[in-house]
Amino acid sequence: MTSYTVINPATEQPVTQVEHTTAEQTDAAVERAARAQESWRAVAPGDRGRLLRRFAEQVDGHSAELAALETAGSGHPIGAATWEAGQVRDVLAYYAAAPERLTGRQIPVPGGLDVTFKEPLGVVGLIVPWNFPMPILSWGMAPALAAGCTVVAKPAEMTPLTAIRIGELALDAGLPDGVFQVLPGKGSVVGQRLVDHPLVRKIVFTGSTEVGQQIMAGCARNIKRLTLELGGKSANIVFADADIERAAASAPYAVFDNAGQDCCARSRILVESSVLDRFMELLEPAVTGVRVGDPTAADTEMGPLISAAHRAHVASYVPADAPVAFRGSAPDGAGFWYPPTVLAPVAASAPAYTEEIFGPVVTVTPFADEAEAVSLANDTPYGLSGSIWTENVGRAIRVARAVETGNLSVNSHSSVRYWTPFGGFKQSGLGRELGPDAVDAFTDVKNVFIATN
Numbered sequence: 446m447t448s449y450t451v452i453n454p455a456t457e458q459p460v461t462q463v464e465h466t467t468a469e470q471t472d473a474a475v476e477r478a479a480r481a482q483e484s485w486r487a488v489a490p491g492d493r494g495r496l497l498r499r500f501a502e503q504v505d506g507h508s509a510e511l512a513a514l515e516t517a518g519s520g521h522p523i524g525a526a527t528w529e530a531g532q533v534r535d536v537l538a539y540y541a542a543a544p545e546r547l548t549g550r551q552i553p554v555p556g557g558l559d560v561t562f563k564e565p566l567g568v569v570g571l572i573v574p575w576n577f578p579m580p581i582l583s584w585g586m587a588p589a590l591a592a593g594c595t596v597v598a599k600p601a602e603m604t605p606l607t608a609i610r611i612g613e614l615a616l617d618a619g620l621p622d623g624v625f626q627v628l629p630g631k632g633s634v635v636g637q638r639l640v641d642h643p644l645v646r647k648i649v650f651t652g653s654t655e656v657g658q659q660i661m662a663g664c665a666r667n668i669k670r671l672t673l674e675l676g677g678k679s680a681n682i683v684f685a686d687a688d689i690e691r692a693a694a695s696a697p698y699a700v701f702d703n704a705g706q707d708c709c710a711r712s713r714i715l716v717e718s719s720v721l722d723r724f725m726e727l728l729e730p731a732v733t734g735v736r737v738g739d740p741t742a743a744d745t746e747m748g749p750l751i752s753a754a755h756r757a758h759v760a761s762y763v764p765a766d767a768p769v770a771f772r773g774s775a776p777d778g779a780g781f782w783y784p785p786t787v788l789a790p791v792a793a794s795a796p797a798y799t800e801e802i803f804g805p806v807v808t809v810t811p812f813a814d815e816a817e818a819v820s821l822a823n824d825t826p827y828g829l830s831g832s833i834w835t836e837n838v839g840r841a842i843r844v845a846r847a848v849e850t851g852n853l854s855v856n857s858h859s860s861v862r863y864w865t866p867f868g869g870f871k872q873s874g875l876g877r878e879l880g881p882d883a884v885d886a887f888t889d890v891k892n893v894f895i896a897t898n
């Protein structure tokens with residue numbers, strides 16, 4: 446059996462060693478999940494809700510421990526990691542109310558009665574990336590469990606620690622054996638087996654568009670249900686009539702959150718030409734003011750990148766002759782550090798402008814008018830997120846409707862709320878997570894006609 450040494454990205458020191466799950470162990474876990482599903486779907490709705498609330502309480506009671514694990518294993522600043530553990534608790538508590546609301550319909554038909562049931566799909570395979578190990582795990586896990594599905598989760602190879610601990614907390618909360626299992630290991634082994642195994646009825650995948658394409662092809666073999674949350678290259682559009690101070694102060698947090706390792710990162714700032722100079726003047730202190738450093742310190746805003754290889758990948762977007770307008774700071778010495786970096790002016794063909802960087806690098810591009818802003822924002826195969834800054838409410842709505850992306854904020858850089866739907870347009874994904882309808886994505890509708898004459 447092989448294993449993986451988890452490395453602390455801030456110190457480059459080993460944290461612990463985690464054994465890889467094999468393909469045979471993955472098959473055994475899927476079979477266990479399929480057996481557990483028979484009884485889990487039969488648990489009374491109120492009791493299923495109660496167990497999920499207890500699971501939320503377990504997570505809440507261990508949030509400091511989970512946050513510290515994430516800081517050590519993923520390099521997330523402790524403040525952010527604490528919020529992420531809280532997110533798992535909140536998502537579980539939100540979907541704990543769903544089992545008692547999983548209602549079907551009664552549809553008028555001649556000669557009888559027609560009713561629909563929302564039946565749980567069965568075993569769900571949940572494949573999680575390394576950038577937000579806790580929240581993304583919870584977004585699939587909680588609604589699936591609420592729907593009466595059982596879940597086999599595969600965390601990213603580099604960041605398995607919090608998922609493993611959350612799996613233990615599920616058992617402590619009283620979830621029956623086999624209802625929620627966490628299998629650390631490789632995507633090419635565990636992930637692939639979840640995609641191929643006929644007893645897995647749905648895959649929830651968050652990760653790169655390339656792997657998402659392979660997974661979609663794999664799911665086609667068994668007509669397996671699929672949700673995909675993929676990459677992004679989102680725009681932060683600043684109009685001249687906006688509160689420029691607020692827009693500039695917020696822009697670093699729209700892209701450098703989690704060191705830019707965020708699918709919703711607004712990595713292209715588009716600014717109306719008439720206010721470009723003023724915006725850049727204000728952006729510089731906002732960027733240099735981002736507190737980058739020791740992720741265990743309470744006031745740190747940005748930590749390191751996940752690995753040396755990823756840092757080299759991010760750095761490749763900023764070659765020696767790159768048009769660096771200004772950059773923030775980053776510690777020297779051990780750790781996979783990279784400073785917040787602003788590129789301007791950039792060519793429309795530059796990889797930094799066209800590709801997802803997944804690091805703390807942002808480009809600034811001017812536009813002449815609303816039509817050009819929309820056209821630049823849409824000139825990408827992705828469509829996940831974005832922001833619009835304007836004081837004109839008509840324009841805000843017009844532009845929000847015209848930008849081909851799944852999640853937009855006006856005069857704000859916020860991206861995801863667990864009680865509102867989240868997902869991508871175009872190559873950013875398929876299906877929606879979160880929000881009040883997320884449980885439906887883990888059910889199939891069964892239609893039953895009962896003759897009355």
Ligand code: NDP
Nearest residue numbers: 573574575601602631632636637652653656674675676708
């Ligand atoms: P990857 O696509 O490389 O990996 C994601 C997950 O898939 C990992 O658990 C990985 O395992 C697994 N995996 C890899 N290959 C396979 C395979 N053949 N079959 C099944 N599973 C496999 O993405 P990253 O981890 O690099 O994550 C970064 C990407 O995720 C970015 O593009 C980002 O935009 C996107 N993302 C999208 C979000 C959204 O909500 N839309 C949110 C967060 C990230 P292993 O760790 O072993 O490689």
